[in-house]
Amino acid sequence: xxxxxxxxxxxxxxxxxxxxxxxxxxxxxxxxxxxxxxxxxxxxxxxxxxxxxxxxxxxxxxxxxxxxxxxxxxxxxxxxxxxxxxxxxxxxxxxxxxxxxxxxxxxxxxxxxxxxxxxxxxxxxxxxxxxxxxxxxxxxxxxxxxxxxxxxxxxxxxxxxxxxxxxxxxxxxxxxxxxxxxxxxxxxxxxxxxxxxxxxxxxxxxxxxxxxxxxxxxxxxxxxxxxxxxxxxxxxxxxxxxxxxxxxxxxxxxxxxxxxxxxxxxxxxxxxxxxxxx
Amino acid sequence: xxxxxxxxxxxxxxxxxxxxxxxxxxxxxxxxxxxxxxxxxxxxxxxxxxxxxxxxxxxxxxxxxxxxxxxxxxxxxxxxxxxxxxxxxxxxxxxxxxxxxxxxxxxxxxxxxxxxxxxxxxxxxxxxxxxxxxxxxxxxxxxxxxxxxxxxxxxxxxxxxxxxxxxxxxxxxxxxxxxxxxxxxxxxxxxxxxxxxxxxxxxxxxxxxxxxxxxxxxxxxxxxxxxxxxxxxxxxxxxxxxxxxxxxxxxxxxxxxxxxxxxxxxxxxxxxxxxxxxxxxxxxxxxxxxxxxxxxxxxxxxxxxxxxxxxxxxxxxxxxxxxxxxxxxxxxxxxxxxxxxxxxxxxxxx
Numbered sequence: 001x002x003x004x005x006x007x008x009x010x011x012x013x014x015x016x017x018x019x020x021x022x023x024x025x026x027x028x029x030x031x032x033x034x035x036x037x038x039x040x041x042x043x044x045x046x047x048x049x050x051x052x053x054x055x056x057x058x059x060x061x062x063x064x065x066x067x068x069x070x071x072x073x074x075x076x077x078x079x080x081x082x083x084x085x086x087x088x089x090x091x092x093x094x095x096x097x098x099x100x101x102x103x104x105x106x107x108x109x110x111x112x113x114x115x116x117x118x119x120x121x122x123x124x125x126x127x128x129x130x131x132x133x134x135x136x137x138x139x140x141x142x143x144x145x146x147x148x149x150x151x152x153x154x155x156x157x158x159x160x161x162x163x164x165x166x167x168x169x170x171x172x173x174x175x176x177x178x179x180x181x182x183x184x185x186x187x188x189x190x191x192x193x194x195x196x197x198x199x200x201x202x203x204x205x206x207x208x209x210x211x212x213x214x215x216x217x218x219x220x221x222x223x224x225x226x227x228x229x230x231x232x233x234x235x236x237x238x239x240x241x242x243x244x245x246x247x248x249x250x251x252x253x254x255x256x257x258x259x260x261x262x263x264x265x266x267x268x269x270x271x272x273x274x275x276x277x278x
Numbered sequence: 279x280x281x282x283x284x285x286x287x288x289x290x291x292x293x294x295x296x297x298x299x300x301x302x303x304x305x306x307x308x309x310x311x312x313x314x315x316x317x318x319x320x321x322x323x324x325x326x327x328x329x330x331x332x333x334x335x336x337x338x339x340x341x342x343x344x345x346x347x348x349x350x351x352x353x354x355x356x357x358x359x360x361x362x363x364x365x366x367x368x369x370x371x372x373x374x375x376x377x378x379x380x381x382x383x384x385x386x387x388x389x390x391x392x393x394x395x396x397x398x399x400x401x402x403x404x405x406x407x408x409x410x411x412x413x414x415x416x417x418x419x420x421x422x423x424x425x426x427x428x429x430x431x432x433x434x435x436x437x438x439x440x441x442x443x444x445x446x447x448x449x450x451x452x453x454x455x456x457x458x459x460x461x462x463x464x465x466x467x468x469x470x471x472x473x474x475x476x477x478x479x480x481x482x483x484x485x486x487x488x489x490x491x492x493x494x495x496x497x498x499x500x501x502x503x504x505x506x507x508x509x510x511x512x513x514x515x516x517x518x519x520x521x522x523x524x525x526x527x528x529x530x531x532x533x534x535x536x537x538x539x540x541x542x543x544x545x546x547x548x549x550x551x552x553x554x555x556x557x558x559x560x561x562x563x564x565x566x567x568x569x570x571x572x573x574x575x576x577x578x579x580x581x582x583x584x585x586x587x588x589x590x591x592x593x594x595x596x597x598x599x600x601x602x603x604x605x606x607x608x609x610x611x612x613x614x615x616x617x618x619x620x621x622x623x624x625x626x627x628x
Contacts, residue, residue: 049479050450154566155337184336184506186550189562196559211479214509218553218560238556255484257509259536259551263484264513 005073006040006205007061007094007173012070014056030056032229033070038222040172043199043206045216045237047252048226055099057226058177058209062096063087074173092122095166099178101158105150111136111161112146115168122169135164138201139194156187160194167198173205181212192219213256217241225249295324295363296500297348297385297468302360304340304347308571314357315570317343318524321360322597325468325517330494330501332515332532334508334547338567340524341504345470348502349387350377365467382413386466388490390473392453395460396445402456403429403441406463413464428459433489451482455489462493469494469501475510487514508551512536520544523568523578530603540605543579577608585609 014031030053038044048054059065061072063079072079074090082090098104105114115132136143139160150158159179166174176195180188192215199206208220216223216237223237225246233246244250257263304318318340325331333341346352348362362370364384369377389395397405406425411418422441429437432455445453454474461469474490475483491514494501505511511518511532518535520528520543528541539545546563554560565582568574577595580586587608595606605611 049481156566185508186336186547186563187566189550189560190564192560193562213480215553217556218558221556251481255481257484257487257507257513259508259512259548262509262512263487 004040005037006075007038008073009034009036010071011035012060012067014060014068029229034231036224038205038207041203041205043208043220045208045210045220045223046226047210047213047216047223049211052226053229054209054226055177058175061207062094062175063091092169093171094173095169095171097162097166097174097176097179100182101155101162104162105158107150110147110149114165118165119168131168135168138167139164155183156190159183159191175207177209213241213253214258294326296327296365297325298363299323300361302347304343304352304356304358307355316524317570318347321526323519323526323529325500325502327500328498329516330503330514331517331519332511333504333519333521334511335521336567339521341521342472345472345504348470349381382464384466385468385470386461388458388461388469388471388474390476392457393445395457396453398445401442401444406459409460409463428462432459450478451486454478454486467499469499471501471503473505508547523573526597528603528605534602540600540603540610541607542583542585
């Protein structure tokens with residue numbers, strides 16, 4: 001741990017209510033008491049499958065959703081409970097990089113408009129054009145791209161724009177919700193390198209939400225494994241990923257095939273290996 | 279001795295190959311008049327009987343186009359050329375009406391997006407039954423029974439009840455199993471799988487891969503498995519075909535290709551898949567694959583390749599056999615003049 005926590009969540013609960021076709025009420029507990037702490041300049045990976053509550057957690061951390069109970073402290077202030085100018089100042093400090101590079105940018109807005117829009121929302125009055133140019137440099141895109149629209153950009157380029165849009169508010173904390181999952185591994189590697197560079201250059205704190213266990217220890221120092229709204233394991237990323245203690249984490253790690261460690265159970269000729277539930 | 283495979287139709291199709299594709303090219307109309315975009319060029323490979331061949335490459339490499347080309351579903355105005363032998367019979371000359379009979383019974387597709395592949399308005403059992411009826415005839419009751427049996431076979435719990443459920447009532451993994459049941463409905467010899475597990479969670483994916491492989495062996499099918507995930511390819515495939523910018527750059531037995539890749543692109547894909555030690559940089563390939571229509575002469579990978587020579591930029595490398603694999607790279611084969619390992623005796627052209 002490198003410093004005091006800039007982001008701290010305690011006992012976060014969130015339940016979604018819905019009705020089915022016959023009008024019966026259903027309750028889905030997305031988060032059932034999640035605690036987390038990220039030190040200033042630190043990085044935390046939140047790992048889980050779909051339905052684990054990781055995206056709900058991301059939305060609550062950046063203030064897009066409010067928790068049913070529990071608190072989120074950003075820089076020492078209860079963020080969801082804050083209002084007015086305090087809220088706006090805090091909002092600028094924490095920004096989100098969204099998942100799908102193909103759907104998170106407005107197709108009718110040029111890159112410049114998308115960036116200016118975010119810039120205006122967070123710090124009206126400042127020199128937007130200058131900020132746009134700086135951002136393009138930061139994410140290693142040519143300035144000429146400012147006048148292009150998302151459809152003329154590749155997935156990797158769009159995700160760079162997404163990152164620029166999150167960073168234009170000059171946040172301290174960035175929450176990346178599956179920010180590289182939709183990209184090819186070869187492009188993923190580029191974007192993860194960029195994120196690492198930016199973290200160093202801008203002293204960013206990173207919350208990295210992912211289902212991809214295999215990138216975790218290379219991207220983050222700490223990890224938290226979420227399963228059905230509960231934290232099942234937490235610790236240093238390298239330790240947890242190399243030697244998981246919770247059964248669920250172990251199954252998750254064992255089920256992820258890599259080029260060096262393919263799923264041997266998949267080959268019918270090989271003996272089954274413990275760890276992958278069938 | 280050098281065995282050049284490029285452009286040459288196979289002298290004879292090896293008896294053990296269920297699918298043999300040679301010199302397949304696919305182009306679609308571009309924006310300009312008469313402009314054709316070449317999505318696939320001169321693709322030659324085969325899938326052995328009872329074996330699984332994985333096709334890997336980045337987005338835009340032509341992986342999905344390959345499946346569409348095989349199924350003749352590329353779309354209006356497209357042109358597909360080349361020879362396709364299925365089970366020893368040449369199918370590339372068949373008229374569309376004749377060819378349609380092959381779909382489902384000889385080769386069937388497992389689509390990537392299960393939610394899109396299923397009709398949201400009908401129970402899944404009926405959708406499987408419809409396909410069984412459509413392709414193999416029989417009455418409603420019989421096809422319904424077939425559907426329930428297939429849903430059970432793909433590992434869905436309580437198939438009788440699941441058959442009556444609508445797609446949205448099922449989880450992602452269950453939907454993917456339904457799509458698999460649909461593909462199996464007419465007992466295909468060849469399963470074409472287009473990223474069948476990409477949308478699934480990792481544990482669900484492991485189970486789905488296990489199921490696919492198990493069924494493949496049980497039913498004696500061959501499988502052509504398209505994926506961008508090298509870990510998945512290493513898990514399911516016997517052989518691998520690496521596509522780049524619409525061309526085969528390397529192919530061979532999966533263990534040989536992935537453990538000692540010859541083509542710099544294959545090496546790059548593998549490196550990008552290996553997470554670095556904490557604090558170190560990812561080994562990205564850098565750059566992005568060229569769009570169709572913007573592919574320069576010479577080797578398409580040259581602009582991103584550290585080993586590219588002036589020859590790579592001007593002259594397209596041909597596929598050359600090196601040991602158990604074939605590779606198209608000037609740096610590896612030193613042009614046609616360099617001495618190469620002879621092909622193993624009796625090796626059939628791939």
